[in-house]
Amino acid sequence: MSMMIDIAALDDIPRQGARVVKTDAGCVAVFRTADDQVFAIDDRCPHKGGPLSEGIVHGTSVTCPLHTWVFDLSTGIAQGADEGAVQTYPARTEGGRVFLDASFLRRRSAA
Amino acid sequence: MMRLVVIGAGMASGRMLEQLFEAGFAGEVTLFNGEPRGNYNRLMLSPVLSGEKTYAEIVTHDDAWYAAHGVRCRFGEHVTKIDRERKVVVSKGGETPYDALVIATGSAPFIIPVAGKELPGVCTYRDLEDTNAMIAASRPGAKAVVIGGGLLGLEAAAGMAARGAEVTVIHLMGHLMERQLDPSAGYLLQKDLERRGIRIHCKGATKAILGTTHVEAVLLEDGTVYPADLVCMAVGIRPEVRLATDAHLEIGRGVVVDDRMRTSDPAIHALGECVEHDKQLFGLVAPLYDQAKVLAATLMGVEAAFRPVQTATKLKVTGVDLFSAGDFADAPGREDIVFRDPGRGVYKRLVLEGEKLIGAVMYGDTADGAWFFDKIKSGEEVSAIRDTLIFGPAFQGGAQADPLAAVAALPPEAEICGCNGVCKSKIVTAVQGGAVTLDAVRLQTKASASCGTCTGLVEKVMALTLGDSFTANANPPMCKCTDHTHEDVRRLIKAQGLKSIPAVMQDLGWKTVGGCASCRPALNYYLLSDWPLDYVDDRQSRFVNERNHANIQKDGTYSVVPRMWGGVTTSAELRAIADAADRYAVPMIKVTGGQRIDLLGVKKADLPAIWADFNAAGMVSGHAYAKGLRTVKTCVGSEFCRFGTQDSTGLGIRLEKLLWGSWTPAKVKLGVSGCPRNCAEATCKDIGVVCVDSGYQISVAGAAGMDVKETELLCSVPTEDEVAEVIAAFVQLYRENARYLHRIYKWVAKVGLDWCKDQIADPATRRALRDRFMQSQAVYQTDPWAELGMRPADWAPVADLTMRAAE
Numbered sequence: 001m002s003m004m005i006d007i008a009a010l011d012d013i014p015r016q017g018a019r020v021v022k023t024d025a026g027c028v029a030v031f032r033t034a035d036d037q038v039f040a041i042d043d044r045c046p047h048k049g050g051p052l053s054e055g056i057v058h059g060t061s062v063t064c065p066l067h068t069w070v071f072d073l074s075t076g077i078a079q080g081a082d083e084g085a086v087q088t089y090p091a092r093t094e095g096g097r098v099f100l101d102a103s104f105l106r107r108r109s110a111a
Numbered sequence: 112m113m114r115l116v117v118i119g120a121g122m123a124s125g126r127m128l129e130q131l132f133e134a135g136f137a138g139e140v141t142l143f144n145g146e147p148r149g150n151y152n153r154l155m156l157s158p159v160l161s162g163e164k165t166y167a168e169i170v171t172h173d174d175a176w177y178a179a180h181g182v183r184c185r186f187g188e189h190v191t192k193i194d195r196e197r198k199v200v201v202s203k204g205g206e207t208p209y210d211a212l213v214i215a216t217g218s219a220p221f222i223i224p225v226a227g228k229e230l231p232g233v234c235t236y237r238d239l240e241d242t243n244a245m246i247a248a249s250r251p252g253a254k255a256v257v258i259g260g261g262l263l264g265l266e267a268a269a270g271m272a273a274r275g276a277e278v279t280v281i282h283l284m285g286h287l288m289e290r291q292l293d294p295s296a297g298y299l300l301q302k303d304l305e306r307r308g309i310r311i312h313c314k315g316a317t318k319a320i321l322g323t324t325h326v327e328a329v330l331l332e333d334g335t336v337y338p339a340d341l342v343c344m345a346v347g348i349r350p351e352v353r354l355a356t357d358a359h360l361e362i363g364r365g366v367v368v369d370d371r372m373r374t375s376d377p378a379i380h381a382l383g384e385c386v387e388h389d390k391q392l393f394g395l396v397a398p399l400y401d402q403a404k405v406l407a408a409t410l411m412g413v414e415a416a417f418r419p420v421q422t423a424t425k426l427k428v429t430g431v432d433l434f435s436a437g438d439f440a441d442a443p444g445r446e447d448i449v450f451r452d453p454g455r456g457v458y459k460r461l462v463l464e465g466e467k468l469i470g471a472v473m474y475g476d477t478a479d480g481a482w483f484f485d486k487i488k489s490g491e492e493v494s495a496i497r498d499t500l501i502f503g504p505a506f507q508g509g510a511q512a513d514p515l516a517a518v519a520a521l522p523p524e525a526e527i528c529g530c531n532g533v534c535k536s537k538i539v540t541a542v543q544g545g546a547v548t549l550d551a552v553r554l555q556t557k558a559s560a561s562c563g564t565c566t567g568l569v570e571k572v573m574a575l576t577l578g579d580s581f582t583a584n585a586n587p588p589m590c591k592c593t594d595h596t597h598e599d600v601r602r603l604i605k606a607q608g609l610k611s612i613p614a615v616m617q618d619l620g621w622k623t624v625g626g627c628a629s630c631r632p633a634l635n636y637y638l639l640s641d642w643p644l645d646y647v648d649d650r651q652s653r654f655v656n657e658r659n660h661a662n663i664q665k666d667g668t669y670s671v672v673p674r675m676w677g678g679v680t681t682s683a684e685l686r687a688i689a690d691a692a693d694r695y696a697v698p699m700i701k702v703t704g705g706q707r708i709d710l711l712g713v714k715k716a717d718l719p720a721i722w723a724d725f726n727a728a729g730m731v732s733g734h735a736y737a738k739g740l741r742t743v744k745t746c747v748g749s750e751f752c753r754f755g756t757q758d759s760t761g762l763g764i765r766l767e768k769l770l771w772g773s774w775t776p777a778k779v780k781l782g783v784s785g786c787p788r789n790c791a792e793a794t795c796k797d798i799g800v801v802c803v804d805s806g807y808q809i810s811v812a813g814a815a816g817m818d819v820k821e822t823e824l825l826c827s828v829p830t831e832d833e834v835a836e837v838i839a840a841f842v843q844l845y846r847e848n849a850r851y852l853h854r855i856y857k858w859v860a861k862v863g864l865d866w867c868k869d870q871i872a873d874p875a876t877r878r879a880l881r882d883r884f885m886q887s888q889a890v891y892q893t894d895p896w897a898e899l900g901m902r903p904a905d906w907a908p909v910a911d912l913t914m915r916a917a918e
Contacts, residue, residue, distance in 0.1 A: 008909040016625065016651035019909035027908065034625055051667045054655040056628040063628030065655040065663055070628070105912060 004092070004099035010036065013098065018053040018062070021100070028104055029053035030091065031073055033060055039073035040091040040100050046084040113138030115410065116200055116207055118190045118354065119215035123383030123399040125150035125171055127213070130407030132180050140182045141207055143200070146238055147187030149177060154396060154530070156242045160270030162606030163599065166239060193358040195376055211378055211410060214355055214366055218348035218384035218394070223258065227320030233342045236267045241343075248341035251275030251608070256329045256339040258317050260287040264345035265304065269431070271343075272309050273607050279337045280304070281315040281329065283346075291435040295451075296458050296474040303431055303456070312337075350385040350392060363387045370416035372406040382406050388417060395422045396530050404532075423484045423529055432473075434480035437487040438462065439470035448501045461501055466492040468500070479503030481568060482517065485525055518571040527572060528565045531557035535572055542576040549573070590629040592621050597633065597850035604637055610645050612638065612652060632657075633851035636738065636774060640846045643887035656736035659906075660895045661718055669718060670711045672735035673725050674771065677745045677763035677783075678706025687728035695721050705742030705780065707733055719903040722896035731771075731894040738852070739774045740781075740842075743767040744792065748785030748802065757802035759785035762831055766800075769835055770842060772892035773884070776849040776858070779842065794822045797855040798838055803827075807834045811841060811867070812859040820856055823864050826871060837871055840880035844870055847883075 013019045013032040020027040020043050029043035029052050037060065043053045050066030060073045070079040076088040090101035115131075115138050117124050128140065142149075150172040158164040177184050185204065192201040199206040220235035222228055234244045248255060249271040257268045260282030272278045280287075286297030287304075301311045316332040320342055328338045350365035361367040361375035365387035372380050372388075382402040384394060393399055398419050408415035423436035439462045450459040455475060461483065462470035467490050471483040482504045486493060499506040504517040521527075523536035533556050541555045552569060553560040559569045574581040588594050595603070600619065609615045612634050616626060626634065635652040656662050661669035673688065688708055692700055698712035713721060722732070734741060743766050746752065748759030763783040770779070782793030783800045793799030795815040799822045801808045806829035810822035825841065828834055844867060849858035859867060870876050899905075 005912075012909050014651055022908040022911045022913055024913050030909065048665070049667070051663075054659070054663065054667075056631055056654070057651065058625040058627050058631060059623060061627075066665070068628060 003102040005102050005105075007098045007100050010038070010093050010096050010098055013038070016057040018055075018057065020051075020053045023105060027051075027053070028089065028100070030098060030100070031057055031062060032098075033057060033073075036093065038091045038093050038098050040089040040104065041071070041073060041076055042087045044086070045069055045071075046078070046086055047082070052086065114208060114210045115140045115213065116209035116211075117142045117213045117215060118200065119217055119383070119385075120144035120146070120148075120150045120172075120184075120186065121215055121217045121383055122150065122153055122171070122396060123217075123403050124213060124215035126400050126403035127215075127382060127407050128172075128180070128182070130404055131410060134407060134411050134413075136407075136411065138210075140180070141209075142177070142182050142184055142186075143188055143190050143202060144184075144186045145189045146240075148239070149173070149184065149186060151239070153238070156236075156239070157266035157270055159239075160242050160245055160267065161273040162246075162270075163602055190354060193354055193379070195358055195379070198378065209378070211380065213406065213410075214374070214379065214381040214385060215383045216351040216354060216385045219351045220344060221347040221349050222344055223317060223346055225317055225319050227322060227326065228344075230320055230322045230326045231324070232322070232326035232340065233320060233344065236263050236343055236345045237348075245271055245341065245343060246274065249274035249276040252277065253340045254338050255279070255341045255343065256281060256337050257343045257345055258329070259345035259347070260284070260311065260313065261290065261345065261347070262288060264343070265300075267343050267345055268309050269304070269307070271341075272307055275608055276341075277308070277310075279310040279312060279339075281312045281317060281331065281337070283314070283316055285313055287311065287313070291472075292433065292474075293439055293460060293472050295449075295460070296433060296435070296472050299456055299458055299474045300431065300433060310337075348384065348394065350387070352385060355381070355385070363390070365392050368417075370405075370418075371409045372402055372417060373409065380406055380409065388419065391419060393419070397422050397532055400530070400532055420488065423480065432475055432477045434473045434477035435471065436480070436484045437468075437470035439472050445469070448497070450501045459501055463493070463497070466494045468493050479505075481527075481565070484529075485521070488526070515571055515575055518568065519575055527568050528556075528558040528560075530565075531560060533558040538569060538572045539576050542573050547573075547577060547580070589633065590627055592616075592623040592626050592630050593619060594622075595619055600634070601637055601641075601848075601850070604641055610638065610642050612649060628654075636776065636851050639774060639891070640887070643890050657738070659715065659718065660722075660732055660734075660736065660899060661713070662736045664711065666712075668712045668714055670709050670735070671713050671718070671721055671725075672703065672707055672709050672733040673730035674733040674767075675707040676767050677743055677760055679745075679760060679764065680707075684728060684730060687725060687730065691721050691724050694724070703735070703742075705735075706744050707735075707742065709735070716907045719896070719900045719906050723900050726894065726896055726900065732896055734771065737774065738777050739779065740767070740770040740772070741778050743770075743781040743783060744796070745783045746785050746790035748783075752785055754788060755785035755802070756804050757785060757807070757831075759783045759791065759800075759802050762800065762802070762807075762834065763791075765831065765835065766838060769839060769888075772894075773842065773846070773888060774891060775842065775846055776851050777854045779845075779855065781838075795819065796822065798822075798841065800834060800838075805829065807831070809834060809837055809841075812856040812864065814854065814856045816854075818856070823859075825864070825868060836877065836881050839884045840871055840877045841867065843880040843884035843887075846887075847880075 007021055015032055016034050018029045018031040020029050027043035028040050031039045043051055045052055045064040047069050048066055050064040052062055052064055054065045055062040061070050063070050069082045071086055076086040078084045089104035092099050120142050152169040152171050155169040188202050190200045190202045199208045220237050234241050253276045255271045255276045255278045257264045257280045260280050268278045268280045286294045287300050318332045319330045321328040321330055326339055326342050328336050330336050352362050352366055355366040356362050366374055366381040366385050368374055368381050368386045368388050372382050374381050383399050402417055405415045405417040446463045448461040457475035460472045468486045493500055521535050525535045527533055527535050537556050538558050541552055546552045546555050559566040589597050615634055631652040632654050635649050638646040639648050650658050661671055692710055695717045697710045701709045703709050743763040745760045745763030749755035749757055779797045781798045782791040782796040784791040784793040785802050793801055795813040799810050808827045809825045811825045813822035814820040845855055
């Protein structure tokens with residue numbers, strides 16, 4: 001059984017933007033696209049640790065602000081010539097709230 | 112020496128002259144033209160109308176070219192008579208004798224004989240005067256009616272619509288462009304144009320043009336009335352043969368010529384849209400250029416014969432992709448292959464007769480047009496590949512993932528540039544001969560120099576020939592999301608009045624959803640620079656530093672730089688900085704190269720608080736992160752320095768107070784030195800002022816980064832007020848014209864310092880630039896933290912789960 005945790009109101013996150021959720025094992029970036037889809041990924045670029053939550057969001061991708069690696073928000077996989085991936089976590093919206101699957105806490109503390 | 116007289120300076124005769132001079136023609140050329148100018152690329156009037164190009168950009172032969180070839184230009188002078196007996200032409204300037212005469216009078220637009228056709232406000236679409244009339248009439252909200260839904264009429268309609276006019280097209284036939292398109296493609300085109308706000312009325316016969324002193328409306332046979340401030344008749348052209356008729360040359364529908372382009376008088380030749388050859392008239396540019404080649408040979412005494420070839424058509428309306436070639440009318444024995452994808456608005460139709468492809472119509476996706484056109488012209492058998500023919504070259508002969516492979520497979524004689532009849536081997540030869548840039552290839556071969564639609568293909572041929580040493584297009588598209596260059600996008604934003612990022616992406620055909628990290632900040636800048644009062648800055652399209660108003664560092668912390676006007680500070684400001692450094696445990700305090708203090712290692716969540724402290728001490732953001740005004744570096748000047756000639760410190764502070772807060776294509780740094788010893792290092796800044804006894808030397812376009820470059824003098828002025836006006840105007844010129852991320856020195860290298868000087872030297876232009884700058888400053892000269900600091904919660908994590916036990 002998965003448990004969804006209520007993180008924030010959808011409107012706390014700007015469209016084409018992100019906010020971070022602080023956990024014991026580092027931050028998770030929660031993204032909101034132009035069409036109100038939400039995605040959650042580790043807020044740490046596998047390249048040099050850049051805060052992905054500060055990247056420019058385009059379509060369902062984000063570009064890291066430090067060295068412009070591009071990640072697909074739904075798979076976490078780096079696009080183009082760069083190789084690498086960032087951990088993704090299930091996220092959804094309901095009634096104007098954003099929920100993350102609690103697995104993101106478990107997996108992160110186990111890691 | 113042979114005296115050659117040419118009547119008409121159009122594209123055909125222009126090409127003929129080029130060919131003649133290339134072949135070493137030694138005679139004396141006199142060139143008459145009714146229009147008061149020389150040869151320009153008439154095909155490109157549509158981009159001029161829509162605002163995508165200027166007239167200067169479409170001039171083919173300028174005064175210098177005519178002078179270099181010793182052509183006697185008689186522009187704006189109509190030839191009224193040809194006296195064949197005495198071999199002279201008569202004009203206002205007297206008689207001009209000839210040994211050989213070339214008639215290149217082109218065509219005249221057809222005027223439909225209805226009441227009101229002579230009212231002011233009725234024009235045709237033929238030359239620059241017509242184009243300018245339409246530009247003048249296309250104010251936003253003006254009503255225009257175009258009679259004729261052919262190639263020319265639709266380009267006129269789209270151009271005027273792009274300038275904001277409400278346009279209605281009246282077309283006599285059942286669908287648009289019926290000579291080039293079948294009904295299905297015509298329908299798709301109509302839908303596309305209607306989406307752009309152009310009203311289309313097919314099967315509409317014009318009964319009268321209404322109005323008393325000026326055109327007011329158009330009345331159709333069916334009783335419909337369309338109000339109109341301007342009516343453009345684009346129903347067709349007919350050869351201009353009056354001179355030839357009066358001279359009793361043989362005339363059919365046009366001036367009759369033989370294979371060598373000779374008329375019935377052996378001393379008189381003709382070419383272009385005015386001629387009839389083998390009962391055929393010609394309107395497209397490719398056969399006219401063939402005629403030019405043949406006539407040049409004939410005049411040089413070389414044997415040559417004109418053989419008309421098939422031509423293909425493309426509509427030059429940005430964002431509309433259609434292609435047609437060959438014969439696609441229904442007839443017995445013909446079969447169709449049709450592909451439709453209504454979702455994408457794609458339609459392709461191939462017409463086969465027996466074993467051969469004889470016609471192709473494509474809409475929405477025309478990438479394979481050239482390949483089909485080659486198949487039509489070669490007349491090769493296509494039955495073996497019939498099953499996959501419509502999918503184009505990519506599906507023939509297995510895997511061809513490499514787009515170059517299709518080009519590599521083309522035979523040497525394959526035509527690359529249809530306008531100018533340039534085949535693949537000619538481009539290859541030019542490249543091997545040292546033409547390694549697109550411009551050089553254009554100059555030498557003319558490939559892609561007319562309508563430009565084959566540019567991509569020409570580049571592929573270059574890439575194949577040069578291999579790894581090919582560096583694509585000096586001016587590539589903005590990014591992978593679009594085929595437009597930065598310059599095109601800037602022009603189109605203004606020409607089409609696009610005022611939001613989604614509008615730009617929609618109307619300019621962005622290929623991605625939401626753009627990318629490269630184009631979004633550029634578009635955001637272009638829009639806020641062009642529409643300061645209408646556009647709302649999109650924070651989410653800003654790079655992190657400009658979004659957070661601080662510089663991100665490698666560890667995700669930020670650096671904070673308060674503004675220090677002209678590098679001057681006070682003990683109170685220094686105390687506030689020291690207190691903030693202690694309070695927020697700033698790991699490093701550093702003096703910057705721009706004469707201010709940088710606090711490094713500040714956490715994001717602390718940014719609103721540290722700025723609240725600075726604001727309370729009277730300091731505002733130094734924009735040390737911005738593509739905008741950074742610093743004005745000064746020396747102490749006449750206030751303290753024994754050499755100082757003027758108050759450079761005071762002037763620097765004044766300039767910084769004038770310019771701060773403005774967004775620019777890339778960062779802008781100024782320096783003001785009080786004397787030519789130049790202690791503020793003003794001559795390697797984007798803009799530098801050096802004070803001298805008599806006033807101020809303003810120089811621009813310096814660099815001291817990846818490139819190092821001394822500034823160049825823009826102008827010298829006697830007063831501080833003028834310094835402020837010149838610099839505000841120059842910064843605005845840069846803001847309005849440069850591409851995003853180009854520093855001033857790169858932009859000036861592109862547009863030329865002389866052009867900048869001309870703009871600034873003209874008092875009216877300078878003041879208008881200054882006024883537009885101040886208008887933008889009224890909106891954008893604000894301290895970002897005054898507003899951002901109000902919502903400190905936005906800078907902290909949205910949720911903190913560190914205390915929560917893992918389940």
